Amino acid sequence: MTTPGRLPDPYGQGQSANLADILERVLDKGVVIAGDIRINLLDIELLTIKLRLVVASVDKAKEMGIDWWESDPALSSRARQDELTRENAALRERLRELDPGRVPREAP
Amino acid sequence: MTALRYVYAVCRPFDTPLQAQLTGVSGDPPRLLAHGDLVAVVSRVPEADFNEEALHDHLEDLDWLTGTARAHQQVVDALTAVTTPLPLRLATVFRDDSGVRLMLEERAEAFGCTLDRLDGRVEWGMKVYVEGPEQAAEPARPEPKPASGRDYLRQRRRQSRADDDLWSRAEEFATDLHRTLSDRADDARLHAPQNPRLSGAAGRNVLNAAYLVRRDASEEFVERVDRTKDDAPGIRVELTGPWAAYSFAGEEEKNAGEGS
Numbered sequence: 001m002t003t004p005g006r007l008p009d010p011y012g013q014g015q016s017a018n019l020a021d022i023l024e025r026v027l028d029k030g031v032v033i034a035g036d037i038r039i040n041l042l043d044i045e046l047l048t049i050k051l052r053l054v055v056a057s058v059d060k061a062k063e064m065g066i067d068w069w070e071s072d073p074a075l076s077s078r079a080r081q082d083e084l085t086r087e088n089a090a091l092r093e094r095l096r097e098l099d100p101g102r103v104p105r106e107a108p
Numbered sequence: 109m110t111a112l113r114y115v116y117a118v119c120r121p122f123d124t125p126l127q128a129q130l131t132g133v134s135g136d137p138p139r140l141l142a143h144g145d146l147v148a149v150v151s152r153v154p155e156a157d158f159n160e161e162a163l164h165d166h167l168e169d170l171d172w173l174t175g176t177a178r179a180h181q182q183v184v185d186a187l188t189a190v191t192t193p194l195p196l197r198l199a200t201v202f203r204d205d206s207g208v209r210l211m212l213e214e215r216a217e218a219f220g221c222t223l224d225r226l227d228g229r230v231e232w233g234m235k236v237y238v239e240g241p242e243q244a245a246e247p248a249r250p251e252p253k254p255a256s257g258r259d260y261l262r263q264r265r266r267q268s269r270a271d272d273d274l275w276s277r278a279e280e281f282a283t284d285l286h287r288t289l290s291d292r293a294d295d296a297r298l299h300a301p302q303n304p305r306l307s308g309a310a311g312r313n314v315l316n317a318a319y320l321v322r323r324d325a326s327e328e329f330v331e332r333v334d335r336t337k338d339d340a341p342g343i344r345v346e347l348t349g350p351w352a353a354y355s356f357a358g359e360e361e362k363n364a365g366e367g368s
Contacts, residue, residue, distance in 0.1 A: 007230065007323055008330045011347045018309065019174060020302045021233060021348055026177045026198040029354035031222075033211060037112065037160055037201035044167040084268070091261055098257035 110155035111136075113202040116183045117149045117193035117352070118212065118219050120227075124190040133179040134158075141205060143212040146219055149187060150208055158201050167199070188352045192227050194219060195352045222357060229294060230350035232319045232329060235302070236282040237311035237344040238274060274342050281340050282315040288336075292329050293319035297355045311344055318355035326350060 027041060114133055121142060132138045132151030141148045156162060166172045180198050187193035202208045212219070254260035290296040301313040321329045333347045 007350050008327050011232075011330070011349055018348070019177070020309075022177050022181050023173075024299065024302070025195075025351065025354035026180050029357065030195040030197045031118075031357045032197050033115075033200050033215070035115070035199075035201045035211075036203040036207050037158060037163060037199075039160060039163050039167070039199055041167070041197075044164065087264070087268075091264060095257045095261060 111152035112155050112158045113141075113150045113204060113208050114153045114158065115148050115150050115196055115200045115202065115208060115211075116180060117187055117195045118223070119147045119149065119187060119191050119193045120145065120223055121147050122191040126186050126190065130183065130186050131179070132183055133176050138183050141208055141212075143209045144216055146212050146216060148208050148212055149183065149193070150205075151183075153201065158199070163199060163201070184352045188230060188350065192223065192229065193352050194223055194226065194357050195354050226320070226353045226356060228324075229320050229322050229353060229356075230326060231353045231355055232293075232321055232326070232333075232347060232349035233351065234285070234289060234315070234317050234319065234333060235309075235313055235346045235348075236278065236285065236315040237309060237313055237346065238278045239311045239342050239344060277340065278314050278343050281343050285333075285336055285345070286315060286317055288332065289317070289319055289329070292325065292332060293321050295320040295356055299355070309346070318351075320353055320356045323350075 116132070116138060121140075126138065130137055132153075134151070134153040134157065136151040136153070138149050138151045141150045157166065166176070177198060184193055184195045202211065254263055286296070286298075297318045299316040299318060301316050302309070303313075319329070330347065333345060337345050
């Protein structure tokens with residue numbers, strides 16, 4: 001019944017697999033069963049502070065108040081927009097310093 | 109020394125032996141613990157390392173975590189070669205065999221349903237990266253030093269426009285590819301993009317997706333990804349797998365088709 005069919009050769013897996021890919025799966029995916037040894041992965045500082053940032057699922061991380069990607073321009077178009085606005089303001093400011101009187105103040 | 113039971117996965121009974129030299133998270137080879145029509149894949153781990161307190165401390169240690177995660181994945185990987193395992197979360201630990209049996213007994217129905225759903229399928233991971241704009245956007249000539257504030261502003265505008273183009277191309281490319289692959293998969297999940305600080309991968313990860321694909325459809329799936337790889341300058345596609353169906357092992361199916 002569960003005889004496996006032929007599979008293509010592994011891609012980026014096995015011994016050389018990216019640690020993030022492995023942690024993402026073994027810590028954040030897979031079936032959760034409360035064993036006899038109860039350990040709450042959310043209590044682990046290393047995981048919450050360092051690894052959670054990298055491998056947390058969006059919903060779980062939001063639950064924990066982690067939403068850095070929403071303000072990371074690389075990951076969110078809204079943040080990219082915000083950054084552009086900030087950068088524009090900064091550039092206007094710089095231009096005003098260099099060339100006073102020629103740059104109108106930004107309309108609010 | 110007391111030994112606890114570390115459980116890697118739950119499977120249907122299977123005949124093919126696991127590779128002989130396979131070792132589990134603490135060096136003990138994994139064995140099969142059968143109960144009803146289910147099998148738990150279990151190895152012994154020292155109580156001193158896997159009681160609540162020790163485990164808590166160990167998990168704060170990135171080296172320990174890395175070794176344990178890799179060992180866990182290696183066992184699950186070996187199972188994937190011979191059957192369709194239902195992989196469990198890292199560090200699922202019981203006091204003794206009877207605790208494991210009890211767990212199999214209590215969750216037999218749910219395990220059965222999930223195993224039927226996953227039977228004969230594996231997971232493929234696909235990530236889309238945007239190479240740094242400095243590599244991708246205007247590789248040829250470096251910008252001259254701005255002579256004035258206005259030049260500086262022009263340069264920044266030009267750079268920003270090139271970045272925007274790349275971003276919108278990447279978004280479109282990723283959306284198209286995700287749609288194409290979802291059509292060839294039984295199910296798909298979108299995961300949070302990975303941070304390069306841990307993955308060590310170059311560029312920005314803009315799409316991180318997983319696909320549940322039949323084994324006999326996997327070759328075609330992989331070829332489909334391969335064909336798109338050179339299509340888009342500045343954009344990189346990375347395929348990983350075959351994995352056990354980690355991303356599809358949850359019993360809830362609410363997320364099915366999410367993000368398509």
